[in-house]
Amino acid sequence: MSLRHAVLGLLAEGSASGYDLMKLFDVSLANTWPATQSQLYGELGKLADAGLVTVAAEGPRGRKEYAITEEGRAELRRWITEVEPSRPHRSDMLLRVFFLSQVPPEQARAYLRAQADLAAERLARLESIRPFVESGTDNLSRNGRIALEYGLRLSRLQQEWATWAADQIK
Amino acid sequence: MSLRHAVLGLLAEGSASGYDLMKLFDVSLANTWPATQSQLYGELGKLADAGLVTVAAEGPRGRKEYAITEEGRAELRRWITEVEPSRPHRSDMLLRVFFLSQVPPEQARAYLRAQADLAAERLARLESIRPFVESGTDNLSRNGRIALEYGLRLSRLQQEWATWAADQIK
DNA sequence: CATTGCATGTAACGCGTTACATGATTAT
DNA sequence: ATAATCATGTAACGCGTTACATGCAATG
Numbered sequence: 040m041s042l043r044h045a046v047l048g049l050l051a052e053g054s055a056s057g058y059d060l061m062k063l064f065d066v067s068l069a070n071t072w073p074a075t076q077s078q079l080y081g082e083l084g085k086l087a088d089a090g091l092v093t094v095a096a097e098g099p100r101g102r103k104e105y106a107i108t109e110e111g112r113a114e115l116r117r118w119i120t121e122v123e124p125s126r127p128h129r130s131d132m133l134l135r136v137f138f139l140s141q142v143p144p145e146q147a148r149a150y151l152r153a154q155a156d157l158a159a160e161r162l163a164r165l166e167s168i169r170p171f172v173e174s175g176t177d178n179l180s181r182n183g184r185i186a187l188e189y190g191l192r193l194s195r196l197q198q199e200w201a202t203w204a205a206d207q208i209k
Numbered sequence: 210m211s212l213r214h215a216v217l218g219l220l221a222e223g224s225a226s227g228y229d230l231m232k233l234f235d236v237s238l239a240n241t242w243p244a245t246q247s248q249l250y251g252e253l254g255k256l257a258d259a260g261l262v263t264v265a266a267e268g269p270r271g272r273k274e275y276a277i278t279e280e281g282r283a284e285l286r287r288w289i290t291e292v293e294p295s296r297p298h299r300s301d302m303l304l305r306v307f308f309l310s311q312v313p314p315e316q317a318r319a320y321l322r323a324q325a326d327l328a329a330e331r332l333a334r335l336e337s338i339r340p341f342v343e344s345g346t347d348n349l350s351r352n353g354r355i356a357l358e359y360g361l362r363l364s365r366l367q368q369e370w371a372t373w374a375a376d377q378i379k
Numbered sequence: 380c381a382t383t384g385c386a387t388g389t390a391a392c393g394c395g396t397t398a399c400a401t402g403a404t405t406a407t
Numbered sequence: 408a409t410a411a412t413c414a415t416g417t418a419a420c421g422c423g424t425t426a427c428a429t430g431c432a433a434t435g
Binding site for chain 4: 099100
């Protein structure tokens with residue numbers, strides 16, 4: 040149930056329409072909590088029903104600008120401080136590793152080297168968005184830098200691990 | 210669609226019943242691809258319908274022993290070598306980081322320190338299962354060690370990052 | 380004989396993905 | 408005019424979670 044809090048979190052920084060949020064997701068939470076247009080509109084409806092957001096204004100083309108309510112802010116704070124992060128997170132990349140004996144050693148090594156390459160690409164991609172995040176002065180950018188640092192470290196770890204793992208295949 | 214391949218992968222090492230697989234998941238793939246009893250039985254039915262596994266034997270208490278077929282092995286190999294690992298993986302732990310400005314700095318730091326502690330616990334838990342994985346000589350154990358190493362490195366990364374992140378909150 | 384373990388299944392619910400469907404406004 | 412952008416919604420499908428439901432066999 041985190042999409043709900045992702046939406047609340049973005050609205051806590053300022054009111055926005057579903058359409059605005061869609062774009063905001065793409066430039067901020069895309070790597071952490073991706074969401075589709077479909078989901079967003081559905082969630083906004085539910086949040087409004089629950090009284091956590093309200094339609095603050097209506098504009099042209101049926102545009103609805105949503106604003107977070109006090110209850111919404113309270114729920115967001117509660118989620119941040121009281122709910123503990125979950126998830127035995129699934130990784131199909133790692134799942135394959137368990138079954139690498141099913142293919143010849145060269146193919147197993149090739150798989151791991153490919154993972155190293157993919158990690159390197161992700162690292163490069165994250166490095167490339169760094170300047171944008173670095174230049175922002177808003178709350179989201181400031182915290183986004185901390186999240187980005189996680190992504191950078193993770194990509195490096197994956198690259199190094201995959202390289203190491205390839206050498207383990209005898 | 211990876212549960213299907215997780216099941217195929219385990220059956221590739223030897224025939225087993227749904228009940229056996231349940232326990233196997235718990236001791237091998239629990240941290241990489243958890244599955245519930247419900248899911249397992251459903252998937253086995255679908256795999257049998259698709260001809261990727263067969264009921265090799267029936268035992269007492271309605272026990273059905275499933276065996277992987279040649280098509281099943283082919284599909285497993287195809288998945289390992291040809292399908293590229295997916296997933297922009299979601300993290301509610303990281304999502305919270307974006308919204309840390311919504312709570313007072315001390316609470317934000319407390320959150321991150323708690324994450325460091327949790328990572329340390331996970332690290333300890335993984336270290337504790339190491340001896341078991343280390344002693345196994347089967348394929349699953351051998352590859353499991355490589356997967357475990359990933360988990361160990363990841364936990365350390367998370368601990369270090371969270372500690373660093375807490376210091377970033379001014 | 381009672382408990383534990385073996386063993387299989389179904390149903391309800393929520394979330395995420397993809398595709399479909401529609402229409403108003405602005406810019407060229 | 409026409410294309411691009413703004414803007415909102417619905418429907419179908421699959422996967423994962425939780426809870427429910429049932430019953431046989433071995434062990435003490």
